[in-house]
Amino acid sequence: MDAILATFLMKWLQNQNLICPICEEGQLIPNVCTEQTRYKEKTLTVDYESSTCSTCGSEIVTPIQAQSNQARILDEQNQRNQNN
Numbered sequence: 639m640d641a642i643l644a645t646f647l648m649k650w651l652q653n654q655n656l657i658c659p660i661c662e663e664g665q666l667i668p669n670v671c672t673e674q675t676r677y678k679e680k681t682l683t684v685d686y687e688s689s690t691c692s693t694c695g696s697e698i699v700t701p702i703q704a705q706s707n708q709a710r711i712l713d714e715q716n717q718r719n720q721n722n
């Protein structure tokens with residue numbers, strides 16, 4: 639992540655709102671897509687949360703969404719481990 643975007647995200651987090659940190663006008667609309675990630679030579683498909691700005695169309699993963707995405711990937715990996 640580049641430093642400017644990180645700064646925007648910090649400001650945005652402090653504001654605790656859903657205004658786009660890029661254009662500072664649009665509203666962020668949460669959405670979920672599926673993302674493929676590689677783990678131990680296998681491809682895992684997990685739900686991946688992100689938000690899209692209604693004005694500039696920027697796709698942003700909020701820190702909260704990033705945490706929840708990470709948790710979901712770990713969950714999926716743990717399940718694979720148990721099956722093996």
Ligand SMILES: [Zn+2]
Binds near residue numbers: 660661664691694
């Ligand atoms: Zn925007």
